[in-house]
Amino acid sequence: xxxxxxxxxxxxxxxxxxxxxxxxxxxxxxxxxxxxxxxxxxxxxxxxxxxxxxxxxxxxxxxxxxxxxxxxxxxxxxxxxxxxxxxxxxxxxxxxxxxxxxxxxxxxxxxxxxxxxxxxxxxxxxxxxxxxxxxxxxxxxxxxxxxxxxxxxxxxxxxxxxxxxxxxxxxxxxxxxxxxxxxxxxxxxxxxxxxxxxxxxxxxxxxxxxxxxxxxxxxxxxxxxxxxxxxxxxxxxxxxxxx
Amino acid sequence: xxxxxxxxxxxxxxxxxxxxxxxxxxxxxxxxxxxxxxxxxxxxxxxxxxxxxxxxxxxxxxxxxxxxxxxxxxxxxxxxxxxxxxxxxxxxxxxxxxxxxxxxxxxxxxxxxxxxxxxxxxxxxxxxxxxxxxxxxxxxxxxxxxxxxxxxxxxxxxxxxxxxxxxxxxxxxxxxxxxxxxxxxxxxxxxxxxxxxxxxxxxxxxxxxxxxxxxxxxxxxxxxxxxxxxxxxxxxxxxxxxxxxxxxxxxxxxxxxxxxxxxxxxxxxxxxxxxxxxxxxxxxxxxxxxxxxxxxxxxxxxxxxxxxxxxxxxxxxxxxxxxxxxxxxxxxxxxxxxxxxxxxxxxxxxxxxxxxxxxxxxxxxxxxxxxxxxxxxxxxxxxxxxxxxxxxxxxxxxxxxxxxxxxxxxxxxxxxxxxxxxxxxxxxxxxxxxxxxxxxxxxx
Numbered sequence: 001x002x003x004x005x006x007x008x009x010x011x012x013x014x015x016x017x018x019x020x021x022x023x024x025x026x027x028x029x030x031x032x033x034x035x036x037x038x039x040x041x042x043x044x045x046x047x048x049x050x051x052x053x054x055x056x057x058x059x060x061x062x063x064x065x066x067x068x069x070x071x072x073x074x075x076x077x078x079x080x081x082x083x084x085x086x087x088x089x090x091x092x093x094x095x096x097x098x099x100x101x102x103x104x105x106x107x108x109x110x111x112x113x114x115x116x117x118x119x120x121x122x123x124x125x126x127x128x129x130x131x132x133x134x135x136x137x138x139x140x141x142x143x144x145x146x147x148x149x150x151x152x153x154x155x156x157x158x159x160x161x162x163x164x165x166x167x168x169x170x171x172x173x174x175x176x177x178x179x180x181x182x183x184x185x186x187x188x189x190x191x192x193x194x195x196x197x198x199x200x201x202x203x204x205x206x207x208x209x210x211x212x213x214x215x216x217x218x219x220x221x222x223x224x225x226x227x228x229x230x231x232x233x234x235x236x237x238x239x240x241x242x243x
Numbered sequence: 244x245x246x247x248x249x250x251x252x253x254x255x256x257x258x259x260x261x262x263x264x265x266x267x268x269x270x271x272x273x274x275x276x277x278x279x280x281x282x283x284x285x286x287x288x289x290x291x292x293x294x295x296x297x298x299x300x301x302x303x304x305x306x307x308x309x310x311x312x313x314x315x316x317x318x319x320x321x322x323x324x325x326x327x328x329x330x331x332x333x334x335x336x337x338x339x340x341x342x343x344x345x346x347x348x349x350x351x352x353x354x355x356x357x358x359x360x361x362x363x364x365x366x367x368x369x370x371x372x373x374x375x376x377x378x379x380x381x382x383x384x385x386x387x388x389x390x391x392x393x394x395x396x397x398x399x400x401x402x403x404x405x406x407x408x409x410x411x412x413x414x415x416x417x418x419x420x421x422x423x424x425x426x427x428x429x430x431x432x433x434x435x436x437x438x439x440x441x442x443x444x445x446x447x448x449x450x451x452x453x454x455x456x457x458x459x460x461x462x463x464x465x466x467x468x469x470x471x472x473x474x475x476x477x478x479x480x481x482x483x484x485x486x487x488x489x490x491x492x493x494x495x496x497x498x499x500x501x502x503x504x505x506x507x508x509x510x511x512x513x514x515x516x517x518x519x520x521x522x523x524x525x526x527x528x529x530x531x532x533x534x535x536x537x538x539x540x541x542x543x544x545x546x547x548x549x550x551x552x553x554x555x556x557x558x559x560x561x562x563x564x565x566x567x568x569x570x571x572x573x574x575x576x577x578x579x580x581x582x583x584x585x586x587x588x589x590x591x592x593x594x595x596x597x598x599x600x601x602x603x604x605x606x607x608x609x610x611x612x613x614x615x616x617x618x619x620x621x622x623x624x625x626x627x628x629x630x631x632x633x634x635x636x637x638x639x640x641x642x643x644x645x646x647x648x649x650x651x652x653x654x655x656x657x658x659x660x661x662x663x664x665x666x667x668x669x670x671x672x673x674x675x676x677x678x679x680x681x682x683x684x685x686x687x
Binding site: 054056076077078079088094095096098101105106108109134153156 | 541544545547548551552554555556557558559560561562563664666667668
């Protein structure tokens with residue numbers, strides 16, 4: 001695959017919830033080794049786009065291509081086995097299962113040859129999880145749960161990591177920790193990251209490129225720095241200054 | 244100040260209790276006060292009977308009870324904590340005491356028939372061994388259903404359908420082809436699993452309540468078909484003369500070639516009962532063994548994850564449909580085994596034995612025991628089935644007591660008798676069961 005071909009390519013995607021159209025023809029590319037962020041207000045369709053990539057709901061029109069392969073109408077569980085992993089919105093860890101079991105679930109479809117190694121890497125990235133490995137997922141704090149959700153997604157050794165609002169409801173210092181971990185993953189492991197965020201400032205600072213979504217369409221795109229300096233972005237998403 | 248507070252407490256309590264009494268009165272007027280009866284003296288004429296005294300008693304009981312609860316518990320500033328929960332096994336039942344119960348029960352189950360025989364003699368112990376067989380049958384059914392409801396979190400209200408499939412598989416195969424019990428046992432399990440898949444495939448995209456309704460309907464369909472397909476199943480007459488199991492080819496019969504003469508024992512009908520006891524005991528243990536093994540394997544962990552969060556499962560690349568189907572089929576298979584055992588024990592089956600009530604009892608055993616807990620199922624089965632039989636003398640109050648026990652357990656142990664979940668995997672040696680009490684937040 002040439003460097004020019006995107007790892008994930010979304011073309012003209014339209015997604016509906018029943019009769020309501022959530023996405024009005026979205027184009028978006030994620031290249032190998034990039035961190036790409038998608039920012040926008042509540043209800044703009046950010047999470048819908050991410051879920052469309054995962055196949056629930058499926059796009060009605062348009063296409064989602066991953067590694068040159070059309071995955072638009074594949075069932076979710078098959079998509080999630082092709083090297084895409086997701087930390088879903090609201091984390092969705094398994095609350096009654098232990099941290100270790102949660103991580104094992106993440107590595108389940110990948111088989112268990114690399115389990116020990118992947119586990120070590122996950123604990124290296126998030127030492128807190130190591131301390132709490134026998135604790136139930138539901139007893140973790142919000143930040144720890146988010147770390148667990150990311151670590152769980154990583155257990156399947158993905159090429160592309162989808163993160164849906166990892167900063168949701170977390171204290172700024174925890175958000176910084178989590179974003180540091182994402183940066184570290186991208187730098188050292190070369191992981192490609194597609195990040196959906198409301199926390200526009202942090203997301204754009206972290207990302208190589210960004211997209212802005214309004215009412216189901218992409219209105220702006222550019223590098224993270226570019227977008228951060230645009231007046232419209234500042235006005236709409238960075239009100240109240242950097243936080 | 245104190246007195247005024249007390250006064251307002253009393254007033255509020257009385258008001259509340261009066262309200263309850265009025266509601267009771269309204270309900271009781273129609274439901275208790277009037278009774279249609281058939282006059283015995285004047286032919287089959289219907290007449291209306293008034294029972295106002297009963298209404299008054301009902302209203303008084305509700306008023307007094309509610310008042311007492313209000314004053315002593317609900318409206319008090321510092322309601323006394325009901326420390327009755329101390330009487331029940333604690334949620335965080337330590338690994339040790341849990342093990343003691345487990346092995347204690349296991350040991351008891353192994354020696355039970357002989358203890359009873361020694362104590363009460365062959366004649367006297369028979370009914371108790373019969374009861375033990377019944378309890379063990381329900382333990383096995385509970386363990387089977389625990390896979391579906393407890394582990395995979397699929398609410399199945401028609402579990403008895405697979406029990407029926409197993410029982411009828413054996414009865415019909417024996418009836419038409421003369422197959423023996425030992426041949427039919429696996430066949431019954433396979434057929435039940437097959438039906439589990441047939442049912443499961445179209446409905447497993449449903450969730451929660453919807454799934455429950457469909458499984459309920461399925462259970463009824465099976466029963467109604469069995470009831471109406473007269474030529475094949477014998478309909479309401481059922482099937483009789485179902486062959487008894489043999490002990491490695493030895494029949495439990497009088498005379499030459501029977502079990503008793505082969506081992507040089509005097510013939511006694513108790514031999515077969517004891518054999519049946521150990522048979523169901525072994526089958527139940529097999530169920531438990533398979534479940535416990537699967538729980539530690541990826542598929543078992545996937546079941547539990549599915550119970551916790553289906554969307555997350557899909558996001559992790561788990562094929563949720565297949566995972567549910569395996570749970571459903573496996574649960575059905577064990578019900579099938581239990582069903583063929585039931586058929587061979589009774590020697591006679593009819594659709595009567597497979598009503599919705601059976602499903603409800605099995606489900607109650609699983610829920611009261613604590614979803615997903617194997618030992619909880621055993622305790623619940625002993626309490627429910629054993630208790631049910633022991634209270635037979637109290638005929639009319641039996642259901643009342645039964646209902647009250649269930650309510651009491653659910654109030655004090657809302658997650659069932661054993662609510663701790665043992666992790667399926669541990670890196671360190673001192674892994675403990677994690678009490679449900681620790682995690683109430685976020686997850687109902």
